[in-house]
Amino acid sequence: MTITITAFERSPDGGKGLARDTRVRWALEEVGQSYEVRLVSFQAMKEPAHMALHPFGQIPTYEEGHLALFETGSIVFHLAERHAGLLPVDADARARAITWMFAAVNTVEPPILDLVTVKILEGDKPWSKERLPLVQDRVRGRLKQLSVRLGSAEWLDGEFSAGDLMMVSVLLRSRPSGLLDEYSNLAAYVARGEARPAYQRAFAAQLAINTRTPQPDGHPR
Amino acid sequence: MTITITAFERSPDGGKGLARDTRVRWALEEVGQSYEVRLVSFQAMKEPAHMALHPFGQIPTYEEGHLALFETGSIVFHLAERHAGLLPVDADARARAITWMFAAVNTVEPPILDLVTVKILEGDKPWSKERLPLVQDRVRGRLKQLSVRLGSAEWLDGEFSAGDLMMVSVLLRSRPSGLLDEYSNLAAYVARGEARPAYQRAFAAQLAINTRTPQPDGHPR
Numbered sequence: 001m002t003i004t005i006t007a008f009e010r011s012p013d014g015g016k017g018l019a020r021d022t023r024v025r026w027a028l029e030e031v032g033q034s035y036e037v038r039l040v041s042f043q044a045m046k047e048p049a050h051m052a053l054h055p056f057g058q059i060p061t062y063e064e065g066h067l068a069l070f071e072t073g074s075i076v077f078h079l080a081e082r083h084a085g086l087l088p089v090d091a092d093a094r095a096r097a098i099t100w101m102f103a104a105v106n107t108v109e110p111p112i113l114d115l116v117t118v119k120i121l122e123g124d125k126p127w128s129k130e131r132l133p134l135v136q137d138r139v140r141g142r143l144k145q146l147s148v149r150l151g152s153a154e155w156l157d158g159e160f161s162a163g164d165l166m167m168v169s170v171l172l173r174s175r176p177s178g179l180l181d182e183y184s185n186l187a188a189y190v191a192r193g194e195a196r197p198a199y200q201r202a203f204a205a206q207l208a209i210n211t212r213t214p215q216p217d218g219h220p221r
Numbered sequence: 222m223t224i225t226i227t228a229f230e231r232s233p234d235g236g237k238g239l240a241r242d243t244r245v246r247w248a249l250e251e252v253g254q255s256y257e258v259r260l261v262s263f264q265a266m267k268e269p270a271h272m273a274l275h276p277f278g279q280i281p282t283y284e285e286g287h288l289a290l291f292e293t294g295s296i297v298f299h300l301a302e303r304h305a306g307l308l309p310v311d312a313d314a315r316a317r318a319i320t321w322m323f324a325a326v327n328t329v330e331p332p333i334l335d336l337v338t339v340k341i342l343e344g345d346k347p348w349s350k351e352r353l354p355l356v357q358d359r360v361r362g363r364l365k366q367l368s369v370r371l372g373s374a375e376w377l378d379g380e381f382s383a384g385d386l387m388m389v390s391v392l393l394r395s396r397p398s399g400l401l402d403e404y405s406n407l408a409a410y411v412a413r414g415e416a417r418p419a420y421q422r423a424f425a426a427q428l429a430i431n432t433r434t435p436q437p438d439g440h441p442r
Contacts, residue, residue, distance in 0.1 A: 055370035056328050056363065067313045071323035078316050092288045095299050102294035106326040107277050110334070122355065127348030134343065142277065149276035 003028065003035040004063045005075075006050070007209065008042075015210030016176075017203045020072050021060040023169035025202035027076040027162065031083035039209065072169075073105045076162050086162040093158060100156050100163025108146060109170040111138045115177050139179050143171075147183040154192065168193030224249065224256040225284045226296075227271070228430065229263075236431030237397075238424045241293050242281040244390035246423035248297040248383065252304035260430065293390075294326045297383050307383040314379060321377050321384025329367065330391040332359045336398050360400050364392075368404040375413065389414030 005028075007021035021037075028035050044050055046057045053061040054070040062069040062078070069075050077098070080086035088094045118135045122128050146167075150156060155164045171190050174180045181187050193199055226249075228242035242258075249256050265271055267278045274282040275291040283290040283299070290296050298319070301307035309315045339356045343349050367388075371377060376385045392411050395401045402408050414420055 051366075051369075056324070056366050058328075067316060069316055069320050071320050071327060073323035073327060074316065074320035077319060077323075095288060095290055095295065098298060099290050099292050099295035102292035102298075102323075102326060103277070105323065106292060106294060106330070107279075109327070110331040113331070114335075122352075125348070125352070127346070127352065131343075131346070131348065145272075145277050148272075 001065045003033055004038055005035055006038050006040050006053070006059045006061045007206065008059055009039040009044075010041075011206065011210045013210075015207045017206055018173050018176075019059070019206065020169075022202055022206050023072050023165060024060050024062065024075050025205055026165055026169070026199050027079045027086065029198035029201045030165065030196075031079050031085055033079065033083065037205075037209070073101050073166060076166060077101060080162040086165065088158065088161060096157045097161035097163040100161070101166045104163070104166035104170045108142055108167065109173070111135070111142050112170065112174045115139065115174070115179075136177070136179060139174060139177070140182065143174065143179060143183050143186060146171075147186050150185055150189055152185065155189075160196070164189075164193060168199075222286045224254060225259055226256055227259050227261050227274070227280045227282045228427065229280055230260040230265075231262075232427065232431045234431075236428045238427055239394050239397075240280070240427065241390075243423055243427050244293050244386065245281050245283065245296050246426055247386055247390070247417075247420050248300045248307065250419035250422045251386065251417075252300050252306055254300065254304065258426075258430070294322050294387060297387060298322060301383040307386065309379065309382060317378045318382035318384040321382070322387045325384070325387035325391045329363055329388065330394070332356070332363050333391065333395045336360065336395070336400075357398070357400060360395060360398070361403065364395065364400060364404050364407060367392075368407050371406055371410055373406065376410075381417070385410075385414060389420075 005021060005024055008019055011019040013019060025035070040050055040059055045054075045059065050061075051057055053063070053068050056070070058070070060070075060072065060075065062075040069078060076086070087097050114135045118128055118132050122131075155161065156167060157163065168190050171180055171186060172194075175187075175190070180190065194203070226242060226245055229240055232240040234240060246256070261271055261280055266275075266280065271282075272278055274284070274289050277291070279291070281291075281293065281296065283296040290299060297307070308318050335356045339349055339353050343352075376382065377388060378384065389411050392401055392407060393415075396408075396411070401411065415424070
């Protein structure tokens with residue numbers, strides 16, 4: 001059955017791989033599933049056809065026959081459950097890997113996304129400059145706790161899992177701020193994720209889209 | 222095997238059921254599993270014994286024999302996977318229910334928690350009052366999208382599922398702000414969740430702890 005995901009027609013990061021389609025591409029590459037991509041403009045993301053697939057008007061979505069999913073955690077889990085390689089076979093280890101998936105999106109990602117809120121969304125507000133250090137310190141608080149837990153381990157719990165895939169993807173979003181590099185074991189952990197061939201293929205695929213030459217109508221082809 | 226969860230010795234909400242142990246208690250009640258509770262003080266949450274269970278120093282945690290989990294999404298999923306009643310049997314419906322679990326903690330909860338940031342954490346900052354309407358509007362944005370998707374349905378996707386359990390729990394946290402009641406179908410959805418006998422038992426159990434009489438040493442007994 002053909003798998004189709006959606007991605008930004010033009011990613012706000014210009015191809016740095018920080019948009020959320022990258023983590024779904026990565027999971028698809030890890031489990032060896034081919035997929036098609038439907039590109040969506042910012043405008044189309046808020047129109048009924050896309051909102052029917054994604055009630056919050058975001059990317060990515062995932063379609064496979066009659067099944068339509070959104071939320072990267074859910075899509076990555078769906079793939080991990082149906083294909084070997086992203087979740088341990090042992091029941092307890094599997095439950096812990098799923099714990100890290102939720103920790104990535106619920107506990108680590110929100111403070112990192114607040115950096116975007118304070119710098120971009122509220123960048124023109126009079127409080128932006130004074131508020132930034134508070135937000136940065138909250139990110140540091142989370143990164144420090146994660147750094148302590150990871151210690152000198154290669155991955156968060158034994159072998160590489162969907163928990164690492166999600167956590168590395170989320171941590172990548174803290175790198176442009178410089179905060180990730182304050183925690184050398186986390187920076188090395190992220191680099192190990194990026195070095196995986198499946199990540200490399202996922203990154204290259206999103207980059208190819210985001211570095212196409214714009215056409216006269218303003219849309220890249 | 223005995224199941225033990227952790228909860229606040231004294232919840233910051235004084236027993237309104239908004240602390241995260243309530244959703245785990247609710248799931249345990251839905252699947253008919255008895256459990257024990259170990260209460261943790263704010264100080265003890267940051268000490269090594271608790272940090273070994275929860276690397277981010279929060280509650281709840283979940284222990285069952287040798288298995289130790291954190292993150293409510295992961296704990297609720299663990300219970301839903303092992304007991305009937307919280308996830309559909311049909312594979313596609315199950316994947317969609319899991320999608321709603323992730324949507325609750327990754328997409329709907331973060332803007333709602335920002336209300337706490339702006340009102341409490343940054344309540345003494347000069348920008349707090351001016352920033353509040355921006356944060357409220359972001360919550361409204363999400364609630365409106367969810368309201369549109371829910372429409373006149375009873376639950377988010379067919380029968381009540383772990384996705385509803387998580388979403389109702391997250392939405393409850395927006396009620397003190399008054400924002401939930403701006404969306405009548407969401408307010409009714411949350412009320413349907415609260416009316417479930419399993420929720421009632423979970424709520425009563427956390428309330429009993431949080432309304433005990435403090436002893437001379439300042440700790441409730």
